[in-house]
Amino acid sequence: MYRYDEFDARIVSERVAQFRGQVDRRLSGELLEDEFKPLRLQNGVYLQLHAYMLRVAIPYGQLNGRQLRQLAIVARDYDRNYGHFTTRQNIQFNWVALKDIPDVLAKLAEVEMHAIQTSGNCIRNVTSDHYAGATKDELMDPRPWCEIIRQWSTFHPEFAFLPRKFKIAVTAAEHDRAAIRVHDIGLHIRKRGDVVGFEVHVGGGQGRTPHLATLVNEFVPEAELLDYLEAIMRVYNRFGRRDNKYKARIKILVSELGEAEFRRLVEEEYAAQRDNEKIDLPQAEIDRILAYFAPPELAAKPDTSSAFEALKADDAEFARWARINLHPHKTPGYTSVTVSLKPIGGLAGDATDAQMMTVAHLAETYAYDDIRVSHAQNLVLPHVALDDLPDVYRELKAAGLHTANESLITDMIVCPGLDYCNLANARSIPVGQAVQEVFADPDYQEDIGRLHINISGCINACGHHHVGHIGILGVDKKGEEFYQITFGGRADEKAAIGDIAGPGLKADDVPGALKRVVDTYRELRADKGELFIETLARLGHDPFKEALYAAG
Amino acid sequence: MPLVKNGTEIDNIWAFVPDEGELSPGGCITVSLGRFRSERDILLARNTDIGVRLEPGDDPHELEEYLDRLQLIEISFPKYTDGRGYSQAQLLRRRFGYAGELRAVGHVLRDQIFYMNRSGFDAYETARADLHEVVNALEEYSDVYQPAAGDRTPVYRKRHES
Numbered sequence: 001m002y003r004y005d006e007f008d009a010r011i012v013s014e015r016v017a018q019f020r021g022q023v024d025r026r027l028s029g030e031l032l033e034d035e036f037k038p039l040r041l042q043n044g045v046y047l048q049l050h051a052y053m054l055r056v057a058i059p060y061g062q063l064n065g066r067q068l069r070q071l072a073i074v075a076r077d078y079d080r081n082y083g084h085f086t087t088r089q090n091i092q093f094n095w096v097a098l099k100d101i102p103d104v105l106a107k108l109a110e111v112e113m114h115a116i117q118t119s120g121n122c123i124r125n126v127t128s129d130h131y132a133g134a135t136k137d138e139l140m141d142p143r144p145w146c147e148i149i150r151q152w153s154t155f156h157p158e159f160a161f162l163p164r165k166f167k168i169a170v171t172a173a174e175h176d177r178a179a180i181r182v183h184d185i186g187l188h189i190r191k192r193g194d195v196v197g198f199e200v201h202v203g204g205g206q207g208r209t210p211h212l213a214t215l216v217n218e219f220v221p222e223a224e225l226l227d228y229l230e231a232i233m234r235v236y237n238r239f240g241r242r243d244n245k246y247k248a249r250i251k252i253l254v255s256e257l258g259e260a261e262f263r264r265l266v267e268e269e270y271a272a273q274r275d276n277e278k279i280d281l282p283q284a285e286i287d288r289i290l291a292y293f294a295p296p297e298l299a300a301k302p303d304t305s306s307a308f309e310a311l312k313a314d315d316a317e318f319a320r321w322a323r324i325n326l327h328p329h330k331t332p333g334y335t336s337v338t339v340s341l342k343p344i345g346g347l348a349g350d351a352t353d354a355q356m357m358t359v360a361h362l363a364e365t366y367a368y369d370d371i372r373v374s375h376a377q378n379l380v381l382p383h384v385a386l387d388d389l390p391d392v393y394r395e396l397k398a399a400g401l402h403t404a405n406e407s408l409i410t411d412m413i414v415c416p417g418l419d420y421c422n423l424a425n426a427r428s429i430p431v432g433q434a435v436q437e438v439f440a441d442p443d444y445q446e447d448i449g450r451l452h453i454n455i456s457g458c459i460n461a462c463g464h465h466h467v468g469h470i471g472i473l474g475v476d477k478k479g480e481e482f483y484q485i486t487f488g489g490r491a492d493e494k495a496a497i498g499d500i501a502g503p504g505l506k507a508d509d510v511p512g513a514l515k516r517v518v519d520t521y522r523e524l525r526a527d528k529g530e531l532f533i534e535t536l537a538r539l540g541h542d543p544f545k546e547a548l549y550a551a552g
Numbered sequence: 553m554p555l556v557k558n559g560t561e562i563d564n565i566w567a568f569v570p571d572e573g574e575l576s577p578g579g580c581i582t583v584s585l586g587r588f589r590s591e592r593d594i595l596l597a598r599n600t601d602i603g604v605r606l607e608p609g610d611d612p613h614e615l616e617e618y619l620d621r622l623q624l625i626e627i628s629f630p631k632y633t634d635g636r637g638y639s640q641a642q643l644l645r646r647r648f649g650y651a652g653e654l655r656a657v658g659h660v661l662r663d664q665i666f667y668m669n670r671s672g673f674d675a676y677e678t679a680r681a682d683l684h685e686v687v688n689a690l691e692e693y694s695d696v697y698q699p700a701a702g703d704r705t706p707v708y709r710k711r712h713e714s
């Protein structure tokens with residue numbers, strides 16, 4: 001993984017000093033809350049329902065054991081023993097006192113972490129495939145380019161006060177696990193001959209007006225990527241709407257201008273760049289960053305492992321976990337392990353300080369000191385030898401981290417909702433938990449197969465309901481919570497925005513209604529291999545709408 | 553309002569003349585882009601220094617061919633959250649090569665000055681920051697990750713300087 005050099009370290013420690021000064025000026029009253037707001041926001045500090053919340057950046061979702069341990073210490077010493085992993089591969093602490101935040105940031109800086117640009121109307125943490133560098137299906141490792149983009153966008157003087165927040169995602173795999181088509185900019189790494197380049201998608205996003213991104217350029221060679229991004233950002237900064245917060249994202253600019261005109265503006269701006277404006281990243285710098293992401297030296301192993309096979313034969317629960325939570329690794333004898341943060345009845349994405357310590361220890365002992373956060377709010381150990389799976393599983397189980405549900409129906413994305421969030425109209429957590437309960441039986445969920453349910457407690461769509469195979473959106477109608485169901489969304493390479501099925505349901509009716517929908521799918525699917533989303537595409541939404549509203 | 557330029561506080565000898573206001577016969581004046589557009593010949597024929605004040609929606613390309621006739625360009629920040637002025641400044645300085653004074657006016661806060669400076673501003677009219685603070689703000693970061701206006705070498709070059 002990337003490690004700070006003297007420059008990175010100095011920039012981050014200067015940031016801590018700067019924010020300490022800003023907090024002092026706020027606490028002394030010299031800065032008004034209104035003036036402090038954009039400053040705290042660019043340091044990941046939100047004022048939430050109950051307290052300040054601190055969002056810490058986990059660049060493209062990668063951590064090492066030391067970093068995760070430090071997050072655990074922050075959770076223990078400054079929060080209530082919890083951290084919340086987010087859909088943007090970051091972590092949030094919900095109960096940190098403002099006066100303590102500079103100290104927390106200093107602790108993070110010790111382990112090469114920060115909260116820079118995790119909020120505010122600037123370029124946010126770059127996200128990527130949580131199996132990057134490990135998965136069989138990638139063209140190359142996307143993380144070096146994520147790091148290059150991270151550095152370029154950090155304190156970019158021109159793009160610190162954009163019309164609205166700005167999210168960039170990068171993938172290099174055919175199966176898109178980074179949801180690039182619902183990001184402001186989505187980059188897909190391609191090759192033409194020996195030249196690495198980027199397919200550039202712009203203007204995707206969720207929120208109250210969901211859009212899929214437009215393909216703006218099929219191939220931007222790597223040497224030109226940052227200059228091309230500058231052109232897009234300048235067009236957005238100059239022409240993006242600022243009159244209405246809900247129309248300020250780049251997706252609205254792209255849709256109001258139209259694809260052709262937007263592309264023309266970007267190309268015109270790009271063509272106008274003079275030599276003195278070009279970033280012209282030296283090849284030596286690209287090589288320097290690439291070197292940090294060299295694959296770990298994995299000892300050669302056979303395809304199968306007798307220890308692994310033996311425990312599978314012996315322990316059905318382990319065998320199930322192994323069927324569900326492992327992802328194929330590019331190296332024989334290894335696998336990527338999902339550590340589910342979605343126990344039945346739990347809080348999606350939450351981990352205790354003790355659980356973080358466990359995962360840190362596992363990473364250091366068995367997993368080449370590499371941990372990822374997935375956009376589905378789980379943790380991943382990307383490089384684990386099959387031989388070590390029995391030991392890894394035992395430790396996970398002891399920590400309550402062995403839930404076998406990766407990408408199954410109980411592996412839901414759930415926003416904090418009305419229980420924590422300032423913006424929410426409805427609760428998400430209890431509804432998510434009630435839905436989980438209905439599908440909790442391990443055989444039942446495994447039979448249902450891959451099915452993504454995503455829940456948002458308001459139209460801002462932090463729970464990604466638009467791209468859930470089944471989406472649930474909480475709305476408030478005259479003081480009562482209702483839940484609108486959508487069908488057919490997906491966030492992968494076949495990205496689609498779900499369609500609203502009909503009138504909203506009361507919270508108590510949601511679990512039963514979804515069970516009817518899912519059982520209808522089990523009756524109608526062509527065979528066991530046909531996923532819910534595929535049956536839905538084949539048959540249309542009607543049978544499922546009927547099931548949704550059928551009287552109990 | 554205090555005006556800080558190149559690390560020192562200076563007197564403001566410039567006056568902005570509103571669109572409906574009468575042009576004084578002498579003195580250094582700035583006008584809006586609209587007024588500059590409609591009265592350009594009169595303005596450029598004057599024997600005094602002339603400046604233009606850009607509002608966030610103004611297109612700096614309109615000034616490109618007159619830049620060597622202008623002694624001051626003010627970029628207005630009605631709200632600090634409106635960042636269009638940063639792009640205007642970058643275009644003027646880096647693309648069009650404007651070498652005169654580039655002044656941030658309006659809602660200019662201490663904590664934006666670092667970004668303003670790197671975007672090409674060299675003067676700041678600010679009610680909320682004294683000289684000491686402005687100078688501190690300019691020096692908050694020893695290193696930068698990207699090229700911008702000014703002569704700071706980005707770290708991706710420093711790293712490979714032998």
